[in-house]
Amino acid sequence: MISTKSLALAAAGLMLATGISYAQSTEVRIGVALEPPALDPTAGAAEAIDVVVYQNIFEGLVRIDQTGAVQPGLASSWTISDDGLTYRFSLVDGVTFHDGTPFDAEDVKFTFDRLLADDSVNAQKALYTPIESVTVVDAQTVEFTLSRPDGLLLFNLGRGDAVIVAPESAESNANEPIGTGPFAFVQWDRGSRVILEQYGPYWGEKPALTKASYVFIGDTATMTNALLAGDIDGTNNFAPEALAVFEGNPQFNVLVGSTEGETILATNNAKAPFDKLEVRQAMAHALNRKDIIEGATYGYGVPIGTHFAPHNPDYLDLTNTYPYDTAAAKTLLADAGFPDGFSATLKLPPLNYAQLSGQIIASEFATIGIKLELINMEWAPWLEDVFANKDFDLTIISHVEPFDIGIYANPDYYFGYNNPEVQALNETLNATTDEAQRKVLAQQIQTIIAEDAVNGYLFELPQTGVWNAKLEGMWQNAPVEGVVLRDIHWVQ
Known part of the structure; x- marks a missing residue:
C-alpha cells in the first residue's frame, strides 16, 4: 500500500524534475551583514535597525x-x-x-x-x-x-x-517592535535572524510577501555560500570583491546602485594632534582615493571631496582640494611640529569596506611618518566607544543619513568640529525653502568643511545587491536606509 506521504513526495520529485511549479513562494530570506543592536529606529x-524595520514594521x-x-x-x-x-x-x-x-x-x-x-x-x-x-x-x-x-x-x-x-x-519597541506597517514582528533569534510576517489587518495595499526573514551573516564567504546554496534569496549589499561570482550567472540578478553613504576617515578634531589644521591637511594629502576605492570597493565606489552625495544636485566636486601629494603632506606635518610624524589609533567597525580601507590608509600614512595601530571592533563597542563616548583618534565609517551635512554644525557630534561660520550657514540653510538659495548655502558649507579637512573624504558607498533572478521589486538605489519589502515579489 502506498502512503499519502509517499505520493506527496513523488509529486514533489516530479515537480523538481519537470521544472513545474504549482505554488508560488511568498516568503523571502534576506542576508544582511550586521545584526541590529535593537529594533527601535x-x-x-x-x-542595521532601519534595514529591518523601516517601512516594514x-x-x-x-x-x-x-x-x-x-x-x-x-x-x-x-x-x-x-x-x-x-x-x-x-x-x-x-x-x-x-x-x-x-x-x-x-x-x-x-x-x-x-x-x-x-x-x-x-x-x-x-x-x-x-x-x-x-x-x-x-x-x-x-x-x-x-x-x-x-x-x-x-x-x-x-x-x-x-x-x-x-x-x-x-x-x-527595542526588543518587540510594534508598528503600523505591512509586516509584524514575530521573533528575534539573537545572533541568527529576525522574522516578520504580513500583518493581516494592514490598512494599505497588501504586499505579495507573507513572510520575510533577515538572516545575519557577517562573513563574505558564508554569505556567498548561502546564496549559492539557496539558503537565502538575496542580499541588499554584497561585498564588491566577490560580485564576480554572481555576475553573468543567470540564477542571480546583480543590482549596482548608489547610496547616501559618505565614507570618511572620521577624525577627532577635538583631540591633539588632530585639532591642528595642518595635521588634518597633511592626512588629506596622503590619501590616494584611487587606490582606496579600488582596494576597498573593487572600483565600485565614487570619489568624494566633501560630505555630500555626488548624485545630489547640490553636490560640489571638491576632490582636488587636497590632491594626493606626499611631499606636501610631509611639509605640513613639519609645519605642525611633527617632522618625524606621530602614532595614532584607527578603530575599525566590523565592516569590510572599513577594514580594507584601514589597511590601505595605514600603509599610505606610514609613508609620511604617521604610524597607525589598527583596532578591529565589534559593532556595539564601536557605537559606544567611538560614536557615543568619542574615545578615538581616527575611524572609518559610512554616514548613510541623507542630506546630513548639518552634523558639521553640531560641536557635540562625535568628531568634535566646532566652526561658528558653518553653524550660522547651516541655520540659514535650514530656514531656507528656495531651492536655488539652498544650493548656494549647501555648497558654501561643503567648501568650508573640505578646506578645513574636518575628515578624510574617501568615497560614496555603492549599493551592490545580489538577488535570486526570480525576485523583483528590490530597490536598486538607497536614498534612505532600509530594505523595503512592500514591492518585492516572486515571478515565474
Missing part, C-alpha cells in the same frame, strides 16, 4: 520612495501655510498597530513629544527641533507649528527616525 543610530506620516521622493504614508494629505510655519496633516482612517490598538492623532503627538523631549535618545533629534508644537485637531487631523521654515521637514518626516510609535508599546 527612533532610539538608535545604527543603520514602522511607518511615518510620509514615506520616501526609491527615487528619494516624498510620498503619503500615515498621512493621506497635508497643507502648508503661506509662511511655511504650519503643516496640517490628514491621517488615514482605520489604521491599527500590530497589537490591535488604533492609530490616531494622539499617537502622532506622542511620537514627536517623545522625540523632542529633553531626555530623548533619538539619534537625529536635531533635525526636528524646528517643530515648536504638535496639536491634535481631531482624531484624524494633526497640526505641526514650526519656529522657522524648514525646507527638509517633509523629507525628514519620512525617515526612520520619525516613524510613529504608540504610547502603549514605545518602551518595548
Whole structure:
C-alpha cells in the first residue's frame, strides 16, 4: 500500500524534475551583514535597525520612495501655510498597530513629544527641533507649528527616525517592535535572524510577501555560500570583491546602485594632534582615493571631496582640494611640529569596506611618518566607544543619513568640529525653502568643511545587491536606509 506521504513526495520529485511549479513562494530570506543592536529606529543610530524595520514594521506620516521622493504614508494629505510655519496633516482612517490598538492623532503627538523631549535618545533629534508644537485637531487631523521654515521637514518626516510609535508599546519597541506597517514582528533569534510576517489587518495595499526573514551573516564567504546554496534569496549589499561570482550567472540578478553613504576617515578634531589644521591637511594629502576605492570597493565606489552625495544636485566636486601629494603632506606635518610624524589609533567597525580601507590608509600614512595601530571592533563597542563616548583618534565609517551635512554644525557630534561660520550657514540653510538659495548655502558649507579637512573624504558607498533572478521589486538605489519589502515579489 502506498502512503499519502509517499505520493506527496513523488509529486514533489516530479515537480523538481519537470521544472513545474504549482505554488508560488511568498516568503523571502534576506542576508544582511550586521545584526541590529535593537529594533527601535527612533532610539538608535545604527543603520542595521532601519534595514529591518523601516517601512516594514514602522511607518511615518510620509514615506520616501526609491527615487528619494516624498510620498503619503500615515498621512493621506497635508497643507502648508503661506509662511511655511504650519503643516496640517490628514491621517488615514482605520489604521491599527500590530497589537490591535488604533492609530490616531494622539499617537502622532506622542511620537514627536517623545522625540523632542529633553531626555530623548533619538539619534537625529536635531533635525526636528524646528517643530515648536504638535496639536491634535481631531482624531484624524494633526497640526505641526514650526519656529522657522524648514525646507527638509517633509523629507525628514519620512525617515526612520520619525516613524510613529504608540504610547502603549514605545518602551518595548527595542526588543518587540510594534508598528503600523505591512509586516509584524514575530521573533528575534539573537545572533541568527529576525522574522516578520504580513500583518493581516494592514490598512494599505497588501504586499505579495507573507513572510520575510533577515538572516545575519557577517562573513563574505558564508554569505556567498548561502546564496549559492539557496539558503537565502538575496542580499541588499554584497561585498564588491566577490560580485564576480554572481555576475553573468543567470540564477542571480546583480543590482549596482548608489547610496547616501559618505565614507570618511572620521577624525577627532577635538583631540591633539588632530585639532591642528595642518595635521588634518597633511592626512588629506596622503590619501590616494584611487587606490582606496579600488582596494576597498573593487572600483565600485565614487570619489568624494566633501560630505555630500555626488548624485545630489547640490553636490560640489571638491576632490582636488587636497590632491594626493606626499611631499606636501610631509611639509605640513613639519609645519605642525611633527617632522618625524606621530602614532595614532584607527578603530575599525566590523565592516569590510572599513577594514580594507584601514589597511590601505595605514600603509599610505606610514609613508609620511604617521604610524597607525589598527583596532578591529565589534559593532556595539564601536557605537559606544567611538560614536557615543568619542574615545578615538581616527575611524572609518559610512554616514548613510541623507542630506546630513548639518552634523558639521553640531560641536557635540562625535568628531568634535566646532566652526561658528558653518553653524550660522547651516541655520540659514535650514530656514531656507528656495531651492536655488539652498544650493548656494549647501555648497558654501561643503567648501568650508573640505578646506578645513574636518575628515578624510574617501568615497560614496555603492549599493551592490545580489538577488535570486526570480525576485523583483528590490530597490536598486538607497536614498534612505532600509530594505523595503512592500514591492518585492516572486515571478515565474
